[in-house]
Amino acid sequence: MIPISLPRTALLAALLAIVLFPLIGATFYVQLGAKIMIMAIFALSLDLLVGHTGLVSLGQAAYFGVAAYVLALISPQYEAANLWLTLPAAMAVAAVAALIIGFLVVRTAGVYFIMVTLAFAQMLYSVFHDTKLGGGSDGIYIYVRPELNIAGFKPLDLENPMQFYYFVLILLAVVYAFLNRVLHAPFGRALAGIRLNEQRMRSIGFPVFSYKLGAFVLAGALAGLAGYLAACQFGFVNPDILAWQQSGVVLMMVILGGMGRLHGAVLGAFSYVLLQEVFSAPALLGAYAKHWQLVMGSLIVMIVLVFPHGIGGFLDIVLRRISYRPPSSARTDGT
């Protein structure tokens, strides 16, 4: 017999809703759903650094943007690029960028780390903004989305919004499951130790620099995956994609959802994009909708004040209360 509890039912219902949504939702909302899930992958990549390693990066958009540019630059102009080549290439370039930048920035800590990650991201921004590479400040178009082609068989047509939605959903699930494994593996446990007490980690023999650099590169590659998907979806890449505002948005998602919990990053991305949609639409705020950032900013400040562990942390507490059973049932903590 399967025990039926409210949290489990709620989780199943939410997953079912996400899976079935494209069948009933209007195309606009299906595309919005895909955009949210792409941002969720991006937020997961940053949470690996911020929430799980204690490295607050304000330059994560650099790797997101670099991968987006890789797709734009290597796509043939009037035909579909091969996803099996372009996706690994985009992620690899993002990872290499993270390796080079990480090698320099991971030596710093605290506010200096924030500053140098920001500085390197802005340098990349300038490269794309001020040179002819990638069309300068005008950006470049990707006219045809990449093709998922397995020996002539095409399981998914990424031009179709519904199929693109499912493609992104599968990748989000894979990234989530992968990070969940990584965090429970020796590598992830070492990152948790580094977040709590770096000095102690060194004195018991961990080469902390290498572990942080490893996390930085992994986070860069995953941000690259998100950037690649974003470029696919929008069919357009310009320098704003790696500007500091983009790094700030994804950091806000992580904080809003609750740092250091994977479901927090996903919830943060969902909440942020949905709130932005609501506040920037004239339906709710009328003529004030163009000042949506003001409302949004105030709301985020309030949420963070009321829920210090973000929306994810708040939900954890609620679910724990609801599903409280006598202590005999051993609870396993996912963090």
Next chain:
Amino acid sequence: MTGGEILKVRGLCKTFGGLAAVDDVSLQVRTGELHAVIGPNGAGKTTLINLLSGDLPPSSGSILFRDQDIIKLPPERRSHLGIGRSYQKTNIFLGFTVLENCRLAAQSRAPRLLNWWRDALSYNDELEQARRALAAVALADRADDVALALSHGEQRQLEIAMCLATDPQLLLLDEPLAGMGTEESQKMVELIGRLADARAILLVEHDMDAVFQLADVLTVMVNGKVLATGAPAEIRANHEVQSAYLGSSDEIL
């Protein structure tokens, strides 16, 4: 029994601005020997430990560990060579369980930088090693408690268990008895005595009863300099030491 010299320190100096915190310190520690460093507050004892563990870079001098010059090595490399240290202020992973604190220390012996897949708790050797270290400090029954829930004395024991889980040949203990009650202190003294049988220990401690009970060799430091080195009985009889340090009993406590 004491073996060969495992640690040889020659002319070690550390200056902070104009202040020589450690000034031309030379000493050696043998395997199976407990070498205690005593001295008034500000004598440079903790700085000395930080120089030996690699937490601070020395200004000059040499440190030979098993005849290898380790002066340029970072703390993690020294840890792998066999140097373990405890901190004066309890320095553990408060949010982890007691067992996880030690398991992580044991994990460091098998570098798994690129192991991103297998569950960390599935490595039985490391769990065994962690449990042995906990048993050695009599914390085995607290293994599943969060470190934060331990008493101060138990946290000090855990600190040492974390060192033991890395199987060090030289232990640097920085005031392991600090802030402990009489009963806790006595247990810790017995523990340190047991650990000294098979390892070299450099102990910095203010508790003179414990020091004279445990030490095979004593080094007295004052203002960063070594005032005297010798067997406990010699140190007790040394007039210089008496006037500089042991005589003024208010400074001992």
